[in-house]
Amino acid sequence: MSHSQSPVMRSWFAFTLAVTATSTLTSLVLYQLPASRLFGVPVDRAATSVAADQLSHAFKEAARSARASVVSINSIKRYRPAAGGRSAPRQQLPEELRRFFGEDSWERFFESPQGQAPFEQQGMGSGVIVSADGYVITNNHVVQGADDVTVTLHDGTTQKANIVGTDKKTDLAVLKIAAQGLTAAPLGDADLMEVGDWVLAIGSPFNYHQTVTAGIISAKGRRVGVLQSVQGYEDFIQTDAAINPGNSGGPLLNLRGEVIGINTAIASRSGGFNGLGFAIPSKIVGSVYQAIVQHGHVERGQIGTLIQDLDRDLAESFGYNSTDGVLVQDVMPEGPADRAGIRSGDIIVRYQANPVNNSKQLRNAVAATAPGTRTKMTVFRDGQERQLEVVIQSQNLQRRASRNKPSESSTTTLGITVQTLTADQARQLGLTPQEQGVLVTQVASGSLAARAGIRRGDLLLDVGGQAIDSAADFQEALQNFDPSTGVRLQVKRGNTRSFVFLKDLP
Template sequence: MTILPLRKFFAAAVVAVCLPLAPQVAAAAPAANLPDFTDLVDKVGPSVVNIRTTTRVTLSQGGGALPPGMDNGDMSEFFRRFFGIPLPQGPQGGQGGQGGQSPRGGQGGQGGQGSQGGQDSGPDNGDEQNSGVGSGFIMTSDGYVMTNAHVVDDADSIYVTLTDKREFKARLIGVDDRTDVAVVKIQANNLPAVNVGDSNKVRVGEWVVAIGSPFGLENTVTAGIVSAKGRDTGDYLPFIQTDVAVNPGNSGGPLINMQGEVIGINSQIYSRTGGFMGISFAIPIDEAMRVADQLKSTGKVTRGRIAVAIGEVTKDVADSLGLPKAQGALVSSVEPGGPAEKAGIQPGDIILKFNGQSVDTATDLPRMVGDTKPGSKATVTVWRKGQTRDLPITIAEMQTDKGAKADQKKAPEPKPRAANALGLSVTDIPADQLSQLKIKGGVVVDSVDGPAARAGLQKGDIILRVGDTDIANAKQFQDVTAHLDPQKMVAILVRRGDNTQFVPIRPRGPAQK
C-alpha cells in the first residue's frame, strides 16, 4: 500500500471534484527544447568514481568498544530486535572478515576481485575505520583520478570504487589546499577518462550536470544551470556558481556541460543547514588542470609571490583618488625585504596591472602572481598620487604565509592639538618609532570625532597621506586639512598595526560637527 502525503491527497481530491465543472480546453502543447541528459550520463558516468577514506585506529584487546560481557552475537541480536537490521559491519567486513570481503564492509563485489588495487593493504585493514566519502573522476586512462583536497585530508588509506564495482586502494600523488585540488593514482589501465572542457567558455544560464555520491549514494545525477561565473567567495579561486543539487559526498565530482565535457569540480555549497539550499560552487577546470599537472609531475605546486597584503578598491576610494573606476588591488602592507619592497611598491599603491594584464579585482592578483614562475621578471603597474607607474619586479617563490611585521613601542603620551575638518587630533611620531615602523613620516591619531569617527578611524592610527600629499608631521597635517573642500571626499591613507588602507572621508564645513 502506497501512502501519499496529505498535501498530495487533497490536491488530487480537489482536481477530481473540480474537473467536470471546468470548461473544456485544448491539450497543452508538449514542452519543447528541454534537455535530455541520458546520453550524456551514459557517456560520462563510467568516468566518475566514489572515493572512500579511512583512518587507522588502535583497537583494544577483546574487540574494542563492546560493553563488558557482550560479544558480536549479543550485539547482533540487539540490533535485530530493536532496529530490525543486522549488526553494522566494522572495518573488517562481515562475518569475521572473510577473504572475499572488501574493506568497505559487506560483500565488496565478487570476492577478492573487488579490490584489485587494495590487496597491498595487508592485514592492517582490520585497524581501519571509515572517515569520509566523496567523489572524483578519472583524468587519464592509466589511473590518475582528480578530487578535492578536503576529501582526502588526513586519510591513512584512500579507496576508489568504479561504476563496475571494482575497488582499488589509491596512492596519493599530491594535494593543494589553496585550490582544494588533489590527485590520486590507482593501478589500472584502459579506464574511461573524461573529456576536459574550457571553463572560460562557460556561459551563465547554460545547462550543467553533476555526478557524484551525495551522502554516500553512488552514481547520483543532478542537473541545473550556471548561475554565475567568477564568483568570489574569499578563496584563492573564482568559482562557477550553479543551482545543481550538490550535497556532502558530491565533493570532488565533475560538473559537466551538455557536450559531455568536465568544466569544473564540485567543491562547496552555501548552506545554513549543512544540506543543499540552491547554491553550489565548482572549481573551474582550467585552474584545476594547471594544479593537477604540477601535482603529477612534482607532487606539489610551486607559486610565485611578491610579498604584499592587499584589499579591495571601493568606489569611494576610487573616486577620492581620481581613478576612473573601482578596480585593482590596494596594497595594505609590504613585507620588509620582499620582492615588492625591493621593486618600490608602497602601502597605499593600487596595483592596476600585472605583466600587462588588467587587475580588475583584488582576487585577480594572487592568481596572476601565483601562476608566474619564481625567479622570473615581471612589471607591476601601480596608481600613486594620481599617476601610473611601471615597476619592474622579480618574483619569489611562495612559502609559509607571513605578514609584514614591525615591532611597535608604545608612543609617549601625546600632546593634543585642536581637532580639524576631519575630526582628528594628531601628534608627531618620535624618530625612533618611525625607524621601527620603517616609515619616513606620518602622524599618530590622538583623538577622533565627527567625520573621522564615522569613517571608523581610531586613536593610535597613523596618518600617512591626505589625498596625494604625504604627511611628514603634525604641522603639515594641520595646514593640509585646513584647505580641504567640504564638498569633496578625500582619501586618507591610514596605517593600523601592520595594515595600510585608504579611508574616504568627507570633511566637515565650518558649521558642521
C-alpha cells in the first residue's frame, strides 16, 4: 500500500486550509470594524443623541407649560336616610347595579336604623383650566349629582367650585372657581393630529396629583359605547398613554402643550389600565364649553330621520355603487327632513357640500348645526342625485313617529312565517289606517332571516322597494328570490324602521 496521498485527500486538505484562512481573515476584518458598521447603515451617534435630546426637551416643555392648568377635583354626594331607614333612594342607583343587586337586595344592603346621620360618597377626578378667570372643564361623570365640588390647583390651594352646566351626551361639564390670573391651557386642534403622534396625559390617577404619562395616538374616531344609554356622541381619540381612575376629566396634550382631548374612559377587564384609553376630541370640547358658558346648556340640531350605514350588498340593491353615504331608514312625519322631501330609502351623500362617509359623521355634523339654519343636502334616489334644502330643528322638539296596515299567513324561503294584519292587530300595534306591511309570526333558527336579526313581532314593509300589505303580496314579491344574490327588506320594530339585506353565505 502506497504512503502517497490520494487526489481526493489532497483536495480535501486544500479545501480545509482555504476555509480556515477565510475564517481567520474575516474575524480579523470584523474585529477591526466598529460595531455600528456591522449591520445596515453606519449610526451617526451624534445626530441620534441630538434627536433624542430634542424629543426629551419637547416632552419636558409640554408638561411644564401645562401642569399649572391641570387641577384635581373632589366631589361629595350626600345620601339622607328616607322614611323606613332606607338611605339610598332607588333613583340614585345606576341601572346596571340595580339589575345586579336586584331592587330588594339593594335596599336591604343600605337599610339603616331610623334617624341615622346621612352618609357621604366621595368622588375624584381631574380637570383643566381653560380661562384666566376660573372656568374649568372636566367630565360630567366626575361631578354628576354632586352636592359639593372642590378644585385643588397645582400649588395645593383649594377652591370651592360651582357647576356651570353639564352635557350627558358628551360626558362633559364646566365648573367655575372664584379666582383670577390663572394659567389657562390653550385648546389645540385634534383634527390635525395623526395616528402615531406623541401625546401626554396629565391628571390625578389614584389621587397622585400632577401625574404625567406619555404615549401615542393609537386610533381616531372610536365609538366604544360608554354613552350609548344617553344616545350620546362618541368620536374618541384612542391612546396608549396610561389613564387610570382619577385621570377622568384631565387633558390629553400634544407636544406643544395644547389640549387636544379630555381623558374620559378606558377599556379594561380588570379596572386598571390595559393600554386602551379614550379622550373626547378638542373640537367637541370647545363647542360644548362655548354653549354651556353662553347658554347654560347645549342645544343640538336634528333633521328628523333614522339613519344607518351602508354595506356593499345594501348599496347595490339601491343601484348605488359605493358604501360612502348614509341610508335613511325612516322619516319623522312633519319633521325637517319630511318637509324638505327626504324619503325613506334615500342615500344622503353630501351635507353642507361636504361628502358624507358614515352615519356617525352625519349625526355629529347635524348635531353641531344651530337650529334654524338652512342647510343643503344631496341625496341619491332612483339612480340620480338630488339637492334638497332642510331647516335644522332643535332636538328638544323631536318627536319620533313612523308610518303601516291589515288573516292569512305564509312561510317563505327566507325562513320566516308572516301574517296579514287584522284591524285589531293594527290598532294594538298603534298603526294608522294608512300604514301597511305584514307581521312576522315565526323565524326559523339558523335561517337567512334569523342571521339578519329579524325577530318574531317585526313588521315587514317592503321587499326590494316594493310595498306589501298582505302575506300573499309578500310571497309574490319573493317569487324570483335568489339566495345567492340576496334581497333587501324594510323592517319596522317598535317605532324604528331599518333596512336589512338577506343573502346566502358564499
